[in-house]
Amino acid sequence: xxxxxxxxxxxxxxxxxxxxxxxxxxxxxxxxxxxxxxxxxxxxxxxxxxxxxxxxxxxxxxxxxxxxxxxxxxxxxxxxxxxxxxx
Numbered sequence: 001x002x003x004x005x006x007x008x009x010x011x012x013x014x015x016x017x018x019x020x021x022x023x024x025x026x027x028x029x030x031x032x033x034x035x036x037x038x039x040x041x042x043x044x045x046x047x048x049x050x051x052x053x054x055x056x057x058x059x060x061x062x063x064x065x066x067x068x069x070x071x072x073x074x075x076x077x078x079x080x081x082x083x084x085x086x087x
Contacts, residue, residue: 056062067073074080 072080
């Protein structure tokens with residue numbers, strides 16, 4: 001085989017190997033994009049949940065419910081009744 005033919009074959013092999021390396025890199029980057037997109041969706045859902053909870057901090061009904069349920073508070077004029085189970 002002539003030297004020019006060897007150079008052409010060698011150049012072709014080099015181009016194919018470069019193509020395969022780039023193809024593998026593109027595949028890896030696409031997987032990374034998919035992973036980051038999924039993380040972004042989860043973060044946006046968590047952000048919406050936190051916004052909803054933050055909006056509740058000024059809601060009088062939510063505050064009253066928490067005060068009654070968690071702290072056992074009653075409004076002025078109301079009586080608190082505690083039931084005790086007997087034996």
